Amino acid sequence: MFLIFNTMTQYLFSYFILNYHFYKHHYLSFGINIFCIIILIINDIILIIYKDISDYQYFILIIMRLVKLILFACGDNYAKYTLNTELINPFSLMLSMALYETIFALIFSIPFTFLKTREEEEYIFVEMLEYFKGTQILVTIGLFISCFSYEAFLLIIIDRFSPSHLPLGFILHAFFNNIYKIIKNLIDNNENESYLYYNFIIYIILFIAAMIHNEIFIINLCGLNKKTKYFLHMKEYEEKKNSEDIVNAGRETPRDSLIETNIPMQDLFNNE
Numbered sequence: 001m002f003l004i005f006n007t008m009t010q011y012l013f014s015y016f017i018l019n020y021h022f023y024k025h026h027y028l029s030f031g032i033n034i035f036c037i038i039i040l041i042i043n044d045i046i047l048i049i050y051k052d053i054s055d056y057q058y059f060i061l062i063i064m065r066l067v068k069l070i071l072f073a074c075g076d077n078y079a080k081y082t083l084n085t086e087l088i089n090p091f092s093l094m095l096s097m098a099l100y101e102t103i104f105a106l107i108f109s110i111p112f113t114f115l116k117t118r119e120e121e122e123y124i125f126v127e128m129l130e131y132f133k134g135t136q137i138l139v140t141i142g143l144f145i146s147c148f149s150y151e152a153f154l155l156i157i158i159d160r161f162s163p164s165h166l167p168l169g170f171i172l173h174a175f176f177n178n179i180y181k182i183i184k185n186l187i188d189n190n191e192n193e194s195y196l197y198y199n200f201i202i203y204i205i206l207f208i209a210a211m212i213h214n215e216i217f218i219i220n221l222c223g224l225n226k227k228t229k230y231f232l233h234m235k236e237y238e239e240k241k242n243s244e245d246i247v248n249a250g251r252e253t254p255r256d257s258l259i260e261t262n263i264p265m266q267d268l269f270n271n272e
Helices: 002-017 024-051 056-086 090-114 124-132 136-160 163-187 194-213 229-250 254-261 265-271
Strands: none
Touching: 002 024, 002 056, 002 163, 002 194, 024 194, 056 090, 056 136, 056 163, 090 136, 124 136, 136 163, 163 194
């Protein structure tokens, strides 16, 4: 559900922030996403009822994740807007974002200096020092490089293409993560739940919907292809070619016309 919600928020913020226009193929993509999210919501409701989940913290966590996805989608589209208007490269934008995030992280981290973990009754920041001791620091460095590469690739995709192309990467990530879970459960001799296999169908449908939205996959039915960039460029090319043919036809000389008729010149003079 979170994957579909993230996809739709990316599309919607592109409409409001980047002034993208929606046409028939975009609405088809929205329809597919809405259909899938309805199915997943119904499935989640059934699981909540079946497992008798009544802890309010569970629902607060869901709301927080949804708000986080909204903010990330908004940030991705504003990043595209900044890259277009300020004419900077993705790494310069990353540096600016890092400075702002560091300042806000320091401010909002102040309350956590007085909080303790529930299990070990230790201060949170004291426990975090374990990640910088011994061989654990190698894991920390590797995690830092991984996070940096992830953010860099996101901004490069946004810069070269658009935020609407990000769902293609998110869906592929979820698809391979699902494969990893299945293989890990098989190795650990754990039973794979049925929803892991159903997810593959959802991911394939969502990937096709994302390809339709980004005009990678064009449907030549019901006018779904009329407003795609490919057919607009084809139409522009045909109009340009027709206009050039008209101009060239107007520039033809009488001699050219006579040559094209294949009439001998001496016959024309004899007729005179």
